[in-house]
Structure formats: C-alpha cells, structure tokens
Amino acid sequence: MATASFIEEPHSQLWQDPSTQAFSVPVERRTNDIVATIAGGRIDERKNSLMSSVPVAEGVAVIAATTVGRTQGRAARGREPWPGGDGRATKGLSMIVVSAASGGLGRRVVDHLLARRPASQVAVAARTPERVADLAARGVQVRHGDYDAPDTLRSAFEGADRLLLISSPELDPARRIKQHQAAIDAARATGVGAVAYTSFLEADTRSDGVTSAHHATEQALKASGLPHTVLRHPFYSEGFLRPALHSALASGELRDATDGRGLNTASRADLAEAAAHVLTEEDHVGGAYDFTGPLWSYPDLVQALARVCGRPVAHRLGHERAEGVQGWLEEQIRSGVLERQTDDLRQVLRRAPATLDETLTELLADTSG
Ligand SMILES: NC(=O)c1ccc[n+]([C@@H]2O[C@H](COP(=O)([O-])OP(=O)(O)OC[C@H]3O[C@@H](n4cnc5c(N)ncnc54)[C@H](OP(=O)(O)O)[C@@H]3O)[C@@H](O)[C@H]2O)c1
Numbered sequence: 187m188a189t190a191s192f193i194e195e196p197h198s199q200l201w202q203d204p205s206t207q208a209f210s211v212p213v214e215r216r217t218n219d220i221v222a223t224i225a226g227g228r229i230d231e232r233k234n235s236l237m238s239s240v241p242v243a244e245g246v247a248v249i250a251a252t253t254v255g256r257t258q259g260r261a262a263r264g265r266e267p268w269p270g271g272d273g274r275a276t277k278g279l280s281m282i283v284v285s286a287a288s289g290g291l292g293r294r295v296v297d298h299l300l301a302r303r304p305a306s307q308v309a310v311a312a313r314t315p316e317r318v319a320d321l322a323a324r325g326v327q328v329r330h331g332d333y334d335a336p337d338t339l340r341s342a343f344e345g346a347d348r349l350l351l352i353s354s355p356e357l358d359p360a361r362r363i364k365q366h367q368a369a370i371d372a373a374r375a376t377g378v379g380a381v382a383y384t385s386f387l388e389a390d391t392r393s394d395g396v397t398s399a400h401h402a403t404e405q406a407l408k409a410s411g412l413p414h415t416v417l418r419h420p421f422y423s424e425g426f427l428r429p430a431l432h433s434a435l436a437s438g439e440l441r442d443a444t445d446g447r448g449l450n451t452a453s454r455a456d457l458a459e460a461a462a463h464v465l466t467e468e469d470h471v472g473g474a475y476d477f478t479g480p481l482w483s484y485p486d487l488v489q490a491l492a493r494v495c496g497r498p499v500a501h502r503l504g505h506e507r508a509e510g511v512q513g514w515l516e517e518q519i520r521s522g523v524l525e526r527q528t529d530d531l532r533q534v535l536r537r538a539p540a541t542l543d544e545t546l547t548e549l550l551a552d553t554s555g
Pocket of ligand 1: 285286287288289290291292312313314317331332333352353354355356364384419420422423454479505
C-alpha cells in the first residue's frame with residue numbers, strides 16, 4: 187500500500203501516489219461530506235473523516251474531509267474567520283506528540299492535553315529531556331527530539347497521530363528553516379497523521395523579516411503533503427506586559443513611545459490552550475488560524491497596571507528611540523501593523539481571550555510567588 191500525497195490546485199484536489207505517480211483524483215465537495223471520484227470510476231464517501239495520509243491501493247482512494255473544502259473556501263473568500271472547529275473530541279487518536287516541549291508554550295500545551303487525554307496518549311519531544319523529567323513522572327513519554335539532529339526526530343515522532351511542531355527559537359532564519367524542514371521530513375517519514383505548526387501572523391503572505399522562516403515552513407508543510415493546521419501567533423502579551431509591570435512596580439511609571447496605536451498580542455497561556463483544542467478536536471486539520479487577542483494600547487495598559495497593582499501609574503510619553511529590539515518593536519506598533527484583529531482565537535477557545543487585567547494579574551502572581 188502506498189501513501190498518497192496532496193497537491194493543491196486552483197479548481198480541484200489531486201492526489202498522487204508518490205512512488206508511481208499513477209493517478210490523480212478529482213474531488214467534488216459537499217457541505218458536510220466529500221465524494222472522491224477516481225479515474226477508474228469507483229466512488230467512496232466518508233463523512234467527517236480525518237484528512238490524513240491517504241491509503242491508495244488497487245486503484246481505490248478514500249479522500250477526506252470537510253476541512254479541505256473549508257480551507258479552499260476561506261482562501262477563495264479572502265480572510266474570513268475560520269470556523270474554529272466544532273469542539274467534538276477526536277476519536278481513535280492514540281498518540282499526540284509535542285515538540286520543543288520544555289519551553290513555556292510546550293509545557294502549557296502539555297498541561298492542557300493532560301486535562302483532556304490520559305498521559306499514555308501524550309508524548310513530548312525535547313532537545314534536553316532532563317528538563318521535562320517532571321512530565322515523565324506524570325506518565326508522559328519523554329523522547330529525545332533535537333531539530334538539529336534529524337535521527338532523533340524520527341524516533342521522537344514515531345506513532346504520532348498528531349504532532350505539534352513548535353517553532354524553534356533559533357534566530358538565524360536559514361538555520362531555523364533547516365530545523366523545521368528536518369522536523370517536517372521526519373514527520374513525513376514516520377507517517378505522522380497530522381501536524382499543527384506554530385507560525386506567525388502574516389507568514390502566509392510575507393516572506394521577509396520576522397516571518398521569513400515561518401513563511402518557508404508553511405510552504406514546506408504544503409509541499410510535504412502532510413495534513414496540517416497552521417496556528418499563526420501574534421506577539422506574546424507577556425513580552426510587553428512583564429517589563430511594563432516591572433516598570434510600574436519599580437518606578438510607578440510606564441514609558442510609552444507608541445503614539446497611541448494598538449497591539450493585538452495574545453497570552454501564551456491562551457495560545458497553548460488553543461493548540462490543545464486543535465490537537466484534540468475534530469475539524470481543525472487543513473485550516474489556518476490567525477490568532478489575535480483583544481486589541482489594547484499603552485494608555486489602556488497604564489490604567490490596567492494601576493488597577494492590578496493598586497497604585498497610580500504615571501504615563502510617560504517619550505519619543506526617543508529605545509535600544510535594539512525594543513526600538514524595532516515600537517516602530518512596528520507606531521506603524522499600525524499590530525492592530526489587525528481576527529476572531530480566530532476566540533472561536534477556537536470558545537471564550538474570549540484573556541484581557542490585559544487577567545494577564546497582568548497572572549504575571550503579578552508569578553512575580554510575587
Ligand atoms: N509570538 C511570540 O511573541 C514569540 C515569543 C517568543 C518565542 N516565540 C516562538 O515560539 C516558540 C515557543 O515559545 P516558547 O515561549 O515556548 O519558547 P521558550 O520558552 O524559549 O522555549 C523554546 C523551546 O525550544 C526548544 N529548542 C531550542 N532549540 C531546539 C532544538 N534544536 N531542537 C528542539 N528543541 C529546541 C527549547 O529546548 P531546550 O529546553 O533544550 O532549550 C525549548 O523547549 C519559540 O521557540 C519561538 O519560535 C514566539
């Protein structure tokens with residue numbers, strides 16, 4: 187039995203046996219199911235089936251699923267919100283693997299998975315397995331998975347029905363792309379059922395700057411034929427709120443060089459919970475989400491800091507350019523590019539994303555603890 191790969195074309199989906207290139211399958215979509223017609227004339231119907239590595243044998247293919255149609259519909263309609271899954275738990279999945287799981291995002295995802303699935307169905311791939319010894323103690327399989335060592339990735343992803351590929355923190359885009367490509371190749375080689383990848387907003391359309399490696403990875407996922415879901419993240423709220431909180435507590439003021447423009451950040455906790463929804467529910471495979479939290483501004487933050495800290499916070503307007511990354515971020519904010527809003531995160535979470543006050547309160551508890 188060969189494994190079919192998935193090729194996207196403007197008006198149809200074509201499936202080809204990669205070894206023989208023997209035939210392709212035109213697909214006709216319906217509202218809640220899909221009909222695959224094979225060149226040989228046989229028809230097979232599946233309702234709500236998983237878009238997965240598709241078995242192709244003796245000229246018969248079974249193609250899935252509603253998500254294919256939705257992805258195309260969304261692309262064709264422009265940037266309408268993705269429906270956000272239907273909340274039904276996936277059935278029959280026996281293993282979910284989370285890569286880069288020792289990091290702040292991965293750990294939170296694993297916590298959410300363990301609230302939904304037995305520990306025997308969760309595995310983590312870590313470059314430094316000893317950093318997740320606590321997860322092993324909770325019954326999670328800990329595997330060695332280093333993006334720079336492809337052999338480790340193949341064994342780390344073995345048996346995964348779902349893989350969360352958390353982007354590498356590597357700053358050099360060329361090396362980061364190579365790492366992600368190694369993970370995608372390993373996922374393909376081991377027959378991973380579907381991959382969810384943590385990308386970044388605009389990576390679908392922008393191949394430069396901060397999105398360059400994410401853009402290349404999204405392209406690599408498409409080319410791989412692996413069923414996948416793209417989770418485009420905004421900047422983490424914590425990256426802005428932690429220093430702001432520190433400043434409010436230390437000096438009672440907040441420096442603001444943003445010209446009052448908005449930010450659409452989301453808390454790492456919400457993004458982790460959203461990933462757990464995607465990994466454990468039906469109807470996300472084949473989609474791409476553009477996640478944003480509630481829009482906020484530095485004037486809003488001054489007020490939220492005062493509420494959460496229980497003390498006045500002075501709003502210090504400043505136009506001098508900050509050093510390094512901070513200066514670059516402020517330019518981004520002033521240009522308005524961080525103001526784009528979508529409903530995707532709220533739809534996947536099926537609740538409103540965390541407010542400034544909620545995220546600040548959590549950070550404050552961290553600081554005091
Ligand atoms: N949207 C944003 O604002 C934002 C901010 C920061 C990061 N990010 C991205 O989101 C990802 C997850 O964020 P996070 O908060 O969890 O980051 P984090 O806490 O810094 O964790 C990074 C993770 O990547 C792992 N890692 C590093 N090199 C690796 C390699 N060669 N192979 C496998 N794993 C490797 C680390 O493992 P070790 O324990 O071995 O170090 C760690 O588990 C980051 O990696 C980065 O790509 C996004």
